[in-house]
Amino acid sequence: MRLKKLQDMRAGGFDPFRANAQQTHFSDEALKAHVDGQDNTVAVKVAGRLVVIRDMGKSQFVKILDQQGQLQLYVKKDVIGDEAYAAFKKIDLGDIIGAEGTLFKSKTGEVTVRMEKYTLVSKALRPLPEKWHGLTDSEQVYRQRYLDLIVNPDSRARLMLRSRIVASIRQTLAGRKFLEVETPVLEGVAGGAAARPFVTHHNALGADFYLRIALELRLKRLLVGGYDRVFEIGRIFRNEGVSRKHNPEFTMLEVYQAYSDFHGMMELIKAIFTDLCRDVIGTFEIKHAASGQMINFAGDWRTVRYFDLIDEAAGFKLSALRGAADYPAKATDAAQKLGLEIHAGWQPFEIVNEIFSKKIEPTLIQPTFVTHLPRELCPLAKLNQEDSGLIDVFELCIGGMEVAPAYSEQNDPFVQREMFEKQAGEEQQKMDTDFLLALEHGMPPAGGMGVGIDRLCILLTGAESIRDVILFPSLRPSDAK
RNA sequence: GGGUCGAUAGCUCAAUGGUAGAGCAGCAUCCUUUUAAGUUGUUGGUUCCGGGUUCGAAUCCCGGUCGACCCA
Numbered sequence: 013m014r015l016k017k018l019q020d021m022r023a024g025g026f027d028p029f030r031a032n033a034q035q036t037h038f039s040d041e042a043l044k045a046h047v048d049g050q051d052n053t054v055a056v057k058v059a060g061r062l063v064v065i066r067d068m069g070k071s072q073f074v075k076i077l078d079q080q081g082q083l084q085l086y087v088k089k090d091v092i093g094d095e096a097y098a099a100f101k102k103i104d105l106g107d108i109i110g111a112e113g114t115l116f117k118s119k120t121g122e123v124t125v126r127m128e129k130y131t132l133v134s135k136a137l138r139p140l141p142e143k144w145h146g147l148t149d150s151e152q153v154y155r156q157r158y159l160d161l162i163v164n165p166d167s168r169a170r171l172m173l174r175s176r177i178v179a180s181i182r183q184t185l186a187g188r189k190f191l192e193v194e195t196p197v198l199e200g201v202a203g204g205a206a207a208r209p210f211v212t213h214h215n216a217l218g219a220d221f222y223l224r225i226a227l228e229l230r231l232k233r234l235l236v237g238g239y240d241r242v243f244e245i246g247r248i249f250r251n252e253g254v255s256r257k258h259n260p261e262f263t264m265l266e267v268y269q270a271y272s273d274f275h276g277m278m279e280l281i282k283a284i285f286t287d288l289c290r291d292v293i294g295t296f297e298i299k300h301a302a303s304g305q306m307i308n309f310a311g312d313w314r315t316v317r318y319f320d321l322i323d324e325a326a327g328f329k330l331s332a333l334r335g336a337a338d339y340p341a342k343a344t345d346a347a348q349k350l351g352l353e354i355h356a357g358w359q360p361f362e363i364v365n366e367i368f369s370k371k372i373e374p375t376l377i378q379p380t381f382v383t384h385l386p387r388e389l390c391p392l393a394k395l396n397q398e399d400s401g402l403i404d405v406f407e408l409c410i411g412g413m414e415v416a417p418a419y420s421e422q423n424d425p426f427v428q429r430e431m432f433e434k435q436a437g438e439e440q441q442k443m444d445t446d447f448l449l450a451l452e453h454g455m456p457p458a459g460g461m462g463v464g465i466d467r468l469c470i471l472l473t474g475a476e477s478i479r480d481v482i483l484f485p486s487l488r489p490s491d492a493k
Numbered sequence: 494g495g496g497u498c499g500a501u502a503g504c505u506c507a508a509u510g511g512u513a514g515a516g517c518a519g520c521a522u523c524c525u526u527u528u529a530a531g532u533u534g535u536u537g538g539u540u541c542c543g544g545g546u547u548c549g550a551a552u553c554c555c556g557g558u559c560g561a562c563c564c565a
Contacts, residue, residue, distance in 0.1 A: 013519070064528085071525035088525060105518075119526045142504040142517050144529050149504085151560045163504090253494090253565085353565095490559055 014104055014137045021132075028132040033110020035059045039076070039083035042115060046123040051116035056125060058083055059110040059133070061162065062103065063140070070097075073124070076109065077162065084124040085111055091128060106136030154485050167480070170473045174481050176292050177469055178245060181265060184287045188280075190241040190267065195230035197223055197247070203447065204228035204392070206439035207250040210260075223249035227266040228392060228460070229447045232421065235458055236450045240270035245465065256477040257413060260486045263465040268421070272459035273394075274404050277418035278315075278381055281408060281461060285309050285379075293472055300411045301476045305377050307411060313379040315406075321372050321382065322364055325350065330364075334401060343367075359437045361388040376409035383407075391431035391441055393419035411471050418461035425451035 021028065036057040037045060045054050060076030060083070071088040089097040103109065109132050113125040141147040146164040153160040153167070160167045182192065200219070202209035204226030212221050224230075227244050234242045249261045269276060289296045289309050296310035319331035326346040333339045343363045344354050350371050354363055364386065376382070384402040387395060393403040404420035422428050428451055432443045469481035479485040 064530095066527045066530050067524085068527065068530080069524040071527090073527045073530085075528090084528085086526070090525075118528090120528065122526095122528075124526085139503050139518055144517070145505045147504070149500090149560085151500090152504090154560090159504095256562090488559065 014135065014139075017102055017104070018135050018137070021135075026132075028107075028135045031131050031133045033057070033059045033131050033133050034112075035078075035110070038080040039078050040080040042083055042125065043123045046115040046117065048117075052114040052126060054115045055112070056115060057110065057112045058085075058125060059108070061108045061136075062105055063162065064143070065103075065105055067101070072100075073118075076111070084118070084122055085113070085127045086116075086118070086124050087127045087130075091126060092130070096130070100130065103132060104136060104139075106138070106140045107132060108134035108136070151487070154479060154487055155490070157483055170475060170480060171483055173292065173473050174469045177288060177472060178263075178465065180288050180292045181284055181463075181465075182245070184284050185243050185267065188241065188283075190243045190269070191239055193231070193234060193239070193242050193244055194246070195224075195227060195244055197249075199224050201442050201444045202226075203442045203444040204230075205250075206441050208252055210249050210251045225250055226462070227264060228462070229444050231266055231268050232455060232458075232460070233447065233450045235268055235270055235421075236453055236455045240456065241268070243267040254486060256479075257467065257470075259466065259478050259482055262478070262482075265463040265465055266460065267463075268458050268460040270456040270458045273420040273457065274383075274406055274418050274459055276459040277461040278313075278406060280459075281416055281418070281463070282313065284463075288472060298472060299474050300377055300471070301474050302412065303377055307378060307471065309379060313381060315381040315383060317384045318368065318382050318386070318402075318407075319384065322367055325367055325371050334360075359388065361386040362437050365389065373409055373414065374412040377411055379408065379410045381406040381408055387431075388436055390417075390419065391428070391435055392422055394422050395427065413467050413470075414464075415467050415471070416461055416463040418459065421455070421458045421460045423451060423455040423457055 018028070034057045039058065039060065042056045042058055045056060047053060058076065058078065060078035062074055063077045063082065064073075064075035066073040070090075071086065074085050074087060075082045076085060087097070087100055092100065109130050111125060111127050112129045113127040115123055116126050118124045141159055141163050143163065147153055147156075147160050153164075161171070185192070198212070198214070198221040200221065202222035202225045204224075205228070207225040209222040209225050212223065213219070214221055225248055227246055227248065231242050231244060243265060245263060245265045247261050248264050250258075251260065252258065254260060267277070267280065269280070286309070289298075297306050297308050299305075300307050319334075323329050323331050326349075328346075330342060330346055333342050340360045340363070343360050347354050347363050347367050350367060352366050352370055354366065358366075383406045384396060384399075385405055385407065387393075387401055387403045390403060390405065393405045396402040396404050406418050407414055408416040408418070422431065425448055429448055432441065432448075435441060466478050466481055469475065470478060473481060475481050
């Protein structure tokens with residue numbers, strides 16, 4: 013039917029796919045441009061997709077949707093003429109039009125464009141999903157996100173907010189003289205984190221490449237190169253499970269600042285959140301979707317040592333036994349008392365971290381800096397001066413999720429090499445020998461931080477799943493119809 | 494990878510093992526300030542795919558595909 017309308021139009025000498033329209037106002041700008049009490053004085057040219065048609069015979073109210081939202085148009089036979097009105101009646105819901113007219117307020121007080129002229133600029137050959145319930149089939153929401161954006165205002169607003177969140181972060185960092193850089197996605201060694209990488213092959217070079225799993229080692233080379241404040245917002249790839257908190261490709265912000273340390277990173281991440289809450293979200297209190305609690309981003313954030321939390325969970329001073337002969341047994345015992353399953357070959361730090369990630373992290377709803385983690389958890393951080401079993405780092409947890417880890421970065425090439433070589437446990441990082449070479453040239457002391465942008469967006473938009481803040485989440489390929 | 498649940502008209506959803514329906518969308522009709530507009534009429538199905546049981550399967554069984562949730 014719609015195809016026939018298109019064919020008729022083309023036979024009549026008009027092809028909507030060859031037409032265009034002008035846009036002087038977005039919908040929200042048009043709404044603001046109306047002057048109270050002065051109807052039909054302001055002329056606008058608007059454009060968008062027809063999403064509502066209320067036909068009353070010789071006149072109709074319709075609504076178009078553009079980037080900023082919906083705008084009502086009033087189409088009157090007397091105004092646009094018999095011929096144009098007859099043609100307008102043939103337009104379908106979902107078609108894209110440009111319209112010119114003047115602004116007025118309807119009987120019910122809605123600012124509306126009195127349409128004088130219109131142009132059909134694109135024909136929709138397929139119908140829109142239902143207007144009231146929207147599109148709820150999650151598979152279609154993800155696979156055909158464009159339909160979700162057209163009919164589900166929540167999705168539209170949430171994903172637009174993500175764009176503004178990223179823009180705000182860039183602005184905060186630029187204001188502090190950070191340089192935004194781009195580093196390779198294809199790497200010979202996927203380092204900087206412990207994760208299974210995706211592998212691909214470069215034909216001309218005859219070599220396998222890995223998609224990066226972190227940005228860290230490249231950005232630190234830039235510190236060596238004399239760029240003292242650098243950051244990258246980029247996609248990284250981990251060939252692991254998919255869940256509400258995990259997508260195989262996700263966006264990471266990594267920041268490195270020379271002559272700073274993990275305390276400096278605390279200040280920086282607070283500044284980023286403060287700017288976001290004030291400029292983008294408009295509130296410092298955000299509801300946590302999973303728990304229903306309000307997360308308060310204002311004021312001082314709690315800072316607590318990793319092992320203090322462990323001791324609290326265990327119910328006794330487990331940390332005092334670190335290094336003692338019965339530490340592994342006591343740690344296993346404590347974990348099992350908490351109902352955790354401990355695998356036979358696990359190192360003590362793995363057992364303790366199981367307690368942290370299963371029993372503690374999910375309870376950290378309010379912003380919390382967890383500091384002084386065991387050294388085995390990250391080979392790239394500086395060792396604590398007082399206790400070389402610990403590292404000078406924090407893990408920022410919010411909403412029960414790890415949102416941002418930060419370190420005082422290890423810049424001693426000997427210690428760094430040793431840390432790589434001595435790695436224990438299941439999760440081990442690959443040794444990047446060129447990175448060690450770079451360290452040997454001298455890297456300034458620095459604070460560094462990684463921020464999972466997707467998780468940040470989950471928190472700030474009150475979303476329930478990572479898929480709600482990623483435009484096109486990874487799905488198993490399926491044969492398109 | 495394991496478990497649970499789901500897939501029916503373009504969309505949102507119904508349908509004791511017995512003729513597959515409704516609302517919206519579409520089509521036609523009436524209506525010159527509507528707000529999920531309203532009115533009258535009406536079209537529309539490979540019930541995800543492949544097997545099996547049965548006189549008869551959207552429904553029961555087996556296998557598969559895709560998705561959601563939970564667990565690892």
